[in-house]
Amino acid sequence: MNPSEYKSFYDKVGKINGWDFSNVKCATEGTSWDFYREVTKVCKKSDLLLDIGTGGGEAILSIAESALLLVGIDQSTGMIETAARNCAESGVPNVRFLKMEADNLDFPSEFFNIVSCRHSEFCVEEVKRVLTKDGTFLTQQVSENDKSNIKEAFGRGQAWGTKTGTLKHQYMTQLSTAGFSDIKAFDFHVNEYYQTAEDLIFLLKHTPIIPDFGRTDADFHILQQFIKENQTPRGIKTNSERFIVIATTR
Numbered sequence: 001m002n003p004s005e006y007k008s009f010y011d012k013v014g015k016i017n018g019w020d021f022s023n024v025k026c027a028t029e030g031t032s033w034d035f036y037r038e039v040t041k042v043c044k045k046s047d048l049l050l051d052i053g054t055g056g057g058e059a060i061l062s063i064a065e066s067a068l069l070l071v072g073i074d075q076s077t078g079m080i081e082t083a084a085r086n087c088a089e090s091g092v093p094n095v096r097f098l099k100m101e102a103d104n105l106d107f108p109s110e111f112f113n114i115v116s117c118r119h120s121e122f123c124v125e126e127v128k129r130v131l132t133k134d135g136t137f138l139t140q141q142v143s144e145n146d147k148s149n150i151k152e153a154f155g156r157g158q159a160w161g162t163k164t165g166t167l168k169h170q171y172m173t174q175l176s177t178a179g180f181s182d183i184k185a186f187d188f189h190v191n192e193y194y195q196t197a198e199d200l201i202f203l204l205k206h207t208p209i210i211p212d213f214g215r216t217d218a219d220f221h222i223l224q225q226f227i228k229e230n231q232t233p234r235g236i237k238t239n240s241e242r243f244i245v246i247a248t249t250r
Helices: 003-017 035-041 058-062 077-090 124-130 148-154 166-178 197-205 217-230
Strands: 026-029 048-052 069-074 095-099 112-118 131-142 180-194 235-249
Touching (some): 035 058, 035 112, 035 131, 035 235, 048 058, 058 077, 069 077, 124 131, 124 166, 131 166, 148 217, 166 180, 166 235, 180 197, 197 217, 217 235
Parallel strands (some): 048 069, 069 095, 112 131
Antiparallel strands (some): 131 235, 180 235
């Protein structure tokens, strides 16, 4: 997908469900990582927090008590509409959602104590600008080897063919160049077991793991064969690989 296709894709997903995958039945095996729990560990009650690529806002609504004010932004109108609806239904008073591009943050310099970003693009220079001195930036991103057996079956996919660790190294280099310090990175890998074919199809239709999944009947034939080959007593097996980078401003 090119950038405009990604934008259109996320807007469509946003209008449908934001990033609400709560009905997808998936068991995991291994040590997982709760990104927003890690965000709360560096938050103080007096902090202002910015969440880039906030999607439907479910994540920052769940940690609203951790900071004084939480602002979620997303480039997708559909995502922000869903986030605003979720916020109104939750009754949480200290969360705001705005449609905004990550490379043009419409906030004063040194405004936020914490900036978080999960599975979304960000602009290092803009993150640095809006963070206070000694502020913290945390990002979780999808590793190149995520869902490797699915991508292998389809012969295409998100970051397919890219060397593992490329994106993590790129982000760490950008942060260092921009003047961040104490840059740390963590990897985690778990096995995932999707309980039904419907659960796996929902995942593939609502994420960019396999670009344009379902556009042709061939995709469903490939998926049927994949399920047959990867069905286990626990469910349909694949893998999840993520990395987290945490850095502070000087």
